[in-house]
Amino acid sequence: DTGVSQDPRHKITKRGQNVTFRCDPISEHNRLYWYRQTLGQGPEFLTYFQNEAQLEKSRLLSDRFSAERPKGSFSTLEIQRTEQGDSAMYLCASSAIREAFFGQGTRLTVV
Amino acid sequence: GEDVEQSLFLSVREGDSSVINCTYTDSSSTYLYWYKQEPGAGLQLLTYIFSNMDMKQDQRLTVLLNKKDKHLSLRIADTQTGDSAIYFCAEEPQTGGFKTIFGAGTRLFVKA
Numbered sequence: 001d002t003g004v005s006q007d008p009r010h011k012i013t014k015r016g017q018n019v020t021f022r023c024d025p026i027s028e029h030n031r032l033y034w035y036r037q038t039l040g041q042g043p044e045f046l047t048y049f050q051n052e053a054q055l056e057k058s059r060l061l062s063d064r065f066s067a068e069r070p071k072g073s074f075s076t077l078e079i080q081r082t083e084q085g086d087s088a089m090y091l092c093a094s095s096a097i098r099e100a101f102f103g104q105g106t107r108l109t110v111v
Numbered sequence: 112g113e114d115v116e117q118s119l120f121l122s123v124r125e126g127d128s129s130v131i132n133c134t135y136t137d138s139s140s141t142y143l144y145w146y147k148q149e150p151g152a153g154l155q156l157l158t159y160i161f162s163n164m165d166m167k168q169d170q171r172l173t174v175l176l177n178k179k180d181k182h183l184s185l186r187i188a189d190t191q192t193g194d195s196a197i198y199f200c201a202e203e204p205q206t207g208g209f210k211t212i213f214g215a216g217t218r219l220f221v222k223a
Contacts, residue, residue: 045212102155103153
């Protein structure tokens, strides 16, 4: 399977805990995006990398959120001190030029 | 500001045409997209149109763009039950880097 893969697919955590998600993009894609999707809504942009450089961050990305893409390959999204409002589907996408390919997402539930 | 609006639901009979409408606010958007999301799956890019085009056809899909009214539509001919999904309209503002702004999605129900 050469698509975008995300791990884990599901995560249940207690409020206040830290969580980290991983995204492996399609290997030749230099652009990588993180989105958040809540029930009944479309994906909301969180952040964007070109190679290893994080070029844009949404205002939605509070200080508790951090994303990295070391060496311009896989990316991680960490949420510290999780809150119930962080419960959502976290989607990763990658692209070479125009078409973005999405992974199946990591569903986070904060209890 | 950047905003994309879509109707929430559409129900059609199998074999009929479906038309999903969308309005967007950023006139600088260079590309406009239609994505499909099936239950439990990620988003799949169906088609996109560049802002200097009025229409794009791809097999059963026809995209119409009215740039003056900032209105985008997706027509699915001969709709099948397998087309039941959520369809997202999205814009890529010219000033927004490469981020894409999505609508809330239109849930298409296809009745057999």
